[in-house]
Amino acid sequence: MQSSVRAVVLEKPGVLRLQRFERPRLESGAMLVRITMSGICGTDKHGYKGQAVQYAGTQREVFGPYPAVPGHENLGVIEELAEPRTDFYGLPLRVGDRVLVSPDIVCGECFLCRHSFGYSWCDRIRSYGHLSSDVWPHLLGGWADLMYVLPGSHVYRVPDEISDDIAVLAEPMAVTYSLDLAKSWAALPRQGFSAGDTVVVFGVGPLGIFHLIKARLMGAGTLVAVDVSPYRLELARALGADVTLDPRQLPGPELVTAVRDLTHGLGADVVVECVGIPSVIRDGIEMLRQGGTFVEVGNFVDSGELSLSPHRHFVAKNIRLLGMTNLAYTGFIPSITLLHRHRHELPLARVITHRFPLERAEEALVTSMEPESMKVVIAP
Ligand SMILES: [Zn+2]
Ligand SMILES: [Zn+2]
Structure with a gap:
């Protein structure tokens, strides 16, 4: 078992560095996912430029934080499970399953959670890619070999017939x-x-x-x-x-x-x-x-x-x-089912224009800001 895990850290605006972290031990309810692909989102581009205020004027207003492992459009394969658990639809999850992880962890208890099921409008929202890498378990973003999936995360098993290249589009499509x-x-x-x-x-x-x-x-x-x-x-x-x-x-x-x-x-x-x-x-x-x-x-x-x-x-x-902010976390599988259904009439293969390994994350970010790119993904 690898004991060190590579992850890209956005240390502060404009500074990305590949770091190594210890492979975390799982707490109850958690899992480790080996990242297949992690899409670069507009939020990542803004974060790199220092434009990092989200949910301004609400109870959940946040800045950054820095440092953090970016990446919230995450597709991967379950590497380790703390204990048997099911996905968002109640399907059993096993090591080796392909999964999508919703970027947002909601509390389920605040006023917004109780009155807007399915939406990530929680007052205590935590989002992958926007959690400090200074504190354990550090690996809370998808620009890494492994991502630590916290208890309470929404995880979706990807139907076998849907390709990785379509599955990784779930999060932006759900928006x-x-x-x-x-x-x-x-x-x-x-x-x-x-x-x-x-x-x-x-x-x-x-x-x-x-x-x-x-x-x-x-x-x-x-x-x-x-x-x-x-x-x-x-x-x-x-x-x-x-x-x-x-x-x-x-x-x-x-x-x-x-x-x-x-x-x-x-x-x-x-x-x-x-x-x-x-x-x-x-x-x-x-x-x-x-x-x-x-x-x-x-x-x-x-x-x-x-x-x-x-x-x-x-x-x-x-x-x-x-x-509108964010996405419906009920929308992941419907979004990729819709794209898969229409894959022959839409040139979806042209949507992902660039793929970069972890060590070229900075180049990936810069490329994603070029007018001659569309979806750029990190593929560790
Ligand atoms: Zn996004
Ligand atoms: Zn809540």
Whole structure:
């Protein structure tokens, strides 16, 4: 048995180092997972840049922490179990099983846990990739040979027929549950997201690409992708975007006009903001139709403020604003089942563009911030 375990540590903003830790002994309810792949998320990019305030203004507001082992989109194989246990669905887990681990450990007891089953809105939330590596058991992120899975974690056994390359997309795909919510609003006339609707995805990096895929699979009519990267726009087109718009070629109000022109002057039914820059929100709201739905998901970390007119941007247009943090932990297996089901019609193999071993984690992070990349994964 290996006694030392390699893990990448984000020591402070801009400083990543490969370190060795002692293989931890398991407490009751815990397990060790040998990481197959760990996706790089926007949160990791922000953390590297020092933008590390999450859940600002709530009881669970956190900064960082540093140092930490990043990686919360984790797929691996069970290496060791403290004792027999089952997965999220009650399936028995054994050493050697392929599993996904939800990034969030919720307490199950706070007000939010008791009133929002399935959502990671816990006041005492703990999240892999965002837990100090200074304290035992240290290995609480996926950019490592082994990850320590704490008692109380949601673990999902991956169905045999689903490939690793699809399974590792579970977490970012589960984030798209805001579109499921928007769909539920469609029980009211012309609200939310209905089949045949025009959906604009503003920003088609990884987060946006998954929303684009989900919108397509949920029945969007016209799908519009907005981005400044021709590479990403081309991939968006391959994955189902009917129209791609580059804001650099459509200065000032031209971007909004272009979307209105696609919809006989009405505006889009749904706009999903996945850029993560506050200033794009004004254009996003301007391109909505009367009563349209604006999904704000891009600003997962606190990236500043913008000024809007409450009258013009909210009231006059009767917009529906769906702010969302995190994901539904009930969404992991449904998300990959959906992708697997449509694997022949979607070029999903193009979604993971780069794979890096642990010792090249820094290069992986830098690559993930390039406009010519999509999902970048660490494969220890
Ligand atoms: Zn993520
Ligand atoms: Zn809770």
